Amino acid sequence: MLANITAPTLVIHGDKDKIVRPxxxxxxxxxxxxxxxxxxxxxGHQLHxxxxxxxxxxxxxxxxxxAQYPTS
Numbered sequence: 001m002l003a004n005i006t007a008p009t010l011v012i013h014g015d016k017d018k019i020v021r022p023x024x025x026x027x028x029x030x031x032x033x034x035x036x037x038x039x040x041x042x043x044g045h046q047l048h049x050x051x052x053x054x055x056x057x058x059x060x061x062x063x064x065x066x067a068q069y070p071t072s
Contacts, residue, residue: 002031009035010062012055014043036062 009032013025029037038058043051 002028003033005032005035008062008065008067010058011035011037012040012058013037014040014045016042016044019045 009029011025011029011032013020013022013028015022017024025039026037029035040051040054047055
C-alpha cells in the first residue's frame, strides 16, 4: 500500500506516457505521504537518452535533501 511508504519518494512522470495514464503520476505521488511529483513535458514511458541530464538532475537534488521520515 502506497500510504505505508515512509522513505523520501520522488515520482517522475512524462505527460506523453501511453502506458500509465497522465493522472497516474500525480495520483501515485498523492498516495505517498510527503512524495514529490515532477512532470516531464514531452516524455513518454521510455526514457530518451537526451532526457538523462534532466532526470539525473532531479534525482541528484532529491538525494541531496536530508531525509525526512515521519515520526509516528
